[in-house]
Structures are given as C-alpha cells and as structure tokens.
C-alpha cells in the first residue's frame with residue numbers, strides 16, 4: 001500500500017512539472033528498530049523495482065527516501081536509492097550516523113541495535129552544473145559531513161528524515177537552515193507525515209531552504225507534496241556576494257574525506 005501510494009504521489013508531482021522528486025525516510029515501512037528486520041528488502045527488491053519504474057514512467061530523477069535494506073551478508077542498513085529519468089539506479093546512500101539517543105521520558109531510540117552504518121558519501125549530477133548530495137535524517141546533525149558534500153561541489157543537499165515530536169519542533173528547521181548557511185547550498189529535509197497511531201510519531205514539516213537560509217517550501221504535519229525551484233543563479237549570486245566558502249583558512253584547519261570499504 002505504501003509503495004503504490006508513493007508512486008501515485010510521485011506521478012502527481014511529475015505531472016505538475018517536478019524534475020526531481022524526493023520521498024521521506026523509511027517510507028515503505030513503520031519506523032522502529034523492531035520493524036527493520038521484518039520489512040528489510042534486498043536491492044533490487046519489491047520497493048526498488050517499483051521506484052525504478054516510477055522514475056522511468058515519469059522521466060524524473062527520483063530519490064527513494066529510504067528503506068530498510070538487507071545486503072548479501074544479512075546486514076541491515078537504512079538506505080536511499082537514486083534513479084535517473086531512464087529508470088537506472090545511479091547510486092545508493094546508507095545512513096552514516098545511526099540514531100542512538102536517550103532523552104528520558106521523551107524518546108529513546110537505538111537504531112544501531114538493528115542497523116549497520118554506511119561509510120560512503122553519495123552525489124549525483126542532474127546536469128553538468130548541478131550536483132546533489134544525499135544523507136539521511138540524524139546525519140543532518142553532523143556539519144562536517146555536509147561540508148564534505150560542499151567540498152565535492154554540491155549545490156543541493158537532501159535529507160530524507162523523520163524527526164520526532166521532541167527534537168522536531170526544537171531542531172529540525174534550525175538544522176536544515178544551518179546546513180544551508182554553513183555551505184551556501186539548497187537543503188531539503190523530507191519527512192513522512194505525522195501519524196498519531198504510529199509507534200513513532202514523525203514531526204512532518206518537510207522543508208526546503210535556499211542558499212540564503214530562507215525557507216522557500218514547507219508543509220505542516222499532514223501529508224503534502226512540497227514544491228520548490230532550485231535557482232542556481234541565486235546560489236551563485238549569494239556565494240559571490242558573501243564569499244565565505246572561499247575565505248576558509250585551510251592553512252589553519254582542513255577537512256579530509258577518508259575512503260573506507262563499503
């Protein structure tokens with residue numbers, strides 16, 4: 001049901017003119033450590049085959065939010081898949097920082113009880129001068145990861161993510177706007193809608209931020225498609241007027257990406 005619903009909404013977004021469509025974190029399964037083993041799929045699998053067809057039929061770039069993935073060795077990951085308008089799988093990203101937190105009386109979550117972390121950054125190009133980077137939810141709290149994407153030349157950073165009713169109101173928007181300003185990039189946080197009957201109650205509030213830190217697309221807690229324009233001229237202008245990315249003191253500090261095994 002979730003998969004076919006996602007495909008309907010993807011087609012609706014595409015028919016309105018969207019060229020890149022992004023789904024939320026864990027869109028095909030309930031979000032919870034106890035659910036991951038039951039809902040995990042291989043890639044290719046039922047969900048990713050449907051996404052592939054959806055991207056092809058609608059001739060769009062599609063970022064498949066995330067799904068619980070089971071790899072050939074049986075390990076589980078929180079994984080996002082990316083398709084081009086031909087329906088080809090052009091990349092995957094496995095959530096790098098697992099959501100392990102304990103706020104007594106509010107929320108305790110230990111993703112690492114079920115999942116393994118990914119070790120690699122993932123970018124893809126929409127055109128010669130438009131690069132997109134991808135990370136998932138809790139990853140938004142790690143500014144160095146976003147800075148590595150900036151170093152790789154990204155213009156837009158996508159975070160499929162499901163914040164909750166405790167950290168969502170406090171941090172979701174602030175973090176998305178912060179990553180946009182840190183790196184003078186467009187940043188999108190794409191959340192499932194709030195469901196009062198779910199074990200995990202998502203904050204919703206899908207949000208798109210521009211290079212200036214202004215929110216240019218946003219919804220509340222209900223299911224909604226959020227649309228936005230990515231204006232690369234605006235990005236260039238802001239970077240020229242406020243050139244702090246090129247004013248970093250790499251003689252004093254540096255940021256280094258290490259290449260690990262998958």
Ligand SMILES: O=C(O)CCC(=O)C(=O)O
Nearest residue numbers: 099137138162163164167
């Ligand atoms: O960082 C947070 O507060 C929420 C993170 C989260 O929900 C997740 O990683 O799925």
